[in-house]
Amino acid sequence: MQSLDELVGDLVDRYTGEKDHPGDGGPGLIHRLDTLGLRTRQPADGGHAPPGSRPPTSIEAVSWSQRIKVEAIQLDMQLRKSGRTQAWHRALKAIPPGAEAADRVPEVLSIVGRWHGTVLTVLGLRGPSVHFRHALCLACGQRTVYGRADDDRPRAWCINDACKDGDTEMPARYEGRRLYLLTENRVS
Template sequence: MQTLDELVADLVDRYTGDEQHPGDGGPGLLDRLDQLPLRTRPAPDGGHAPPGSRPPTSLEAVSWSQRIKTEAIGLDMRLRSSAHTQSWYRALKAIPAGAENADRVSEAMRTVGRWHGTVQTVLGLRGPSVHFRHALCLACGERTVYGRADEDRPRAWCINDACDDGDSGAPARYEGRRLYLLTENRAS
């Protein structure tokens, strides 16, 4: 598992990944979202596409990129307890130090980890998560469990913000034997 500094570096500097999922050392993940190849609709006569039919990049990718950048600015402001904003790049780079100073590293780690995973999914570097619509969360009893069946690490998690999984104070996560118990806990 990557540290908060490594997740931020993957997003803004170079995508290096970790031991289980190595990156390619290329541009940061957010830069990749912003630089997706142009999309064109073929012209009906086989010629060039008409003007205005070529959006600059994938609209979904641009939307996710802007959302993450906006959220990074907001998180940085909350961690610093300041109304002063910084550019998204500076804000994102400041999150690890700000989280440590505010003693909110676990919250920042969850948020930045979610951004990291979202970007990887949008770019096709990993598969999307799946809603386990028939499984009830063991902690909150709601049908709010999602999962991913990666070869090396199948896992699931509850997305209910009100879910509290005991000591962590965070929504439930399922791996190993606990994941098996979750799959046996089906709603009828």
């Protein structure tokens, strides 16, 4: 798993990824969301679409980009305990030291990791997660488990904010042998 600094670097500066899943070294992921090309088709007959009929970029990508930027600014303000805002890229870069100073690194790592994963999914660099609707979380007992079945690293996680897995105070995560225990824990 990437550190908080590495996740923020992927979002803002360059997408380097991690050892087992390297990035391409290209522009930051949020920049890619902001400049994502059109997802609409050109007229098949070579004709012209009416002006303004196509959005300048993917609506979904713009929506996620704006949401992450707003949440980053708010999180930075909370960590600094300040009412003053910074530009989104400065706020994102200030999050890792702010999380350390506020002693909230695990919580902030989870939030930034969720942003990172969302951007990778929206950009198509990673497949979407799937709701395991028949599986109960082993830690909280709720049907709030999602997962991804990548060939090299199948994994699942609980999205219940109230879930506390052991001493981690974080929602449960499932990989390896523990993932197989989760899949056997089904409710009809």
